[in-house]
Amino acid sequence: MRSFPQSQLHARNAIIGLALAMxxxxxxxxxxxxxxxxxxxxxxxxxxxxxxxxxCWLSVGMFIVAHDAMHGSLAPGHNREYRIECWYCx
Numbered sequence: 001m002r003s004f005p006q007s008q009l010h011a012r013n014a015i016i017g018l019a020l021a022m023x024x025x026x027x028x029x030x031x032x033x034x035x036x037x038x039x040x041x042x043x044x045x046x047x048x049x050x051x052x053x054x055x056c057w058l059s060v061g062m063f064i065v066a067h068d069a070m071h072g073s074l075a076p077g078h079n080r081e082y083r084i085e086c087w088y089c090x
Contacts, residue, residue: 014075021065021074028058 035051068074 017074
């Protein structure tokens with residue numbers, strides 16, 4: 001395994017953490033908007049529980065992202081990004 005200097009490791013972890021957080025946020029918004037405005041309830045009613053469970057699971061993920069940002073583990077050494085992520089996720 002290759003060894004990285006501490007600053008490069010923090011930067012790499014910050015990029016990965018923020019990218020995953022943004023993907024979680026975009027997915028949450030996309031599913032929410034599609035289920036509210038794009039999903040037509042007709043013969044597709046069996047998909048409703050699946051959509052509810054998916055939205056619940058994504059909401060828990062948003063809470064975890066906000067909690068990680070509040071405690072400083074989302075993007076080590078980037079306090080500005082913490083405040084932005086906390087604001088988005090709450």
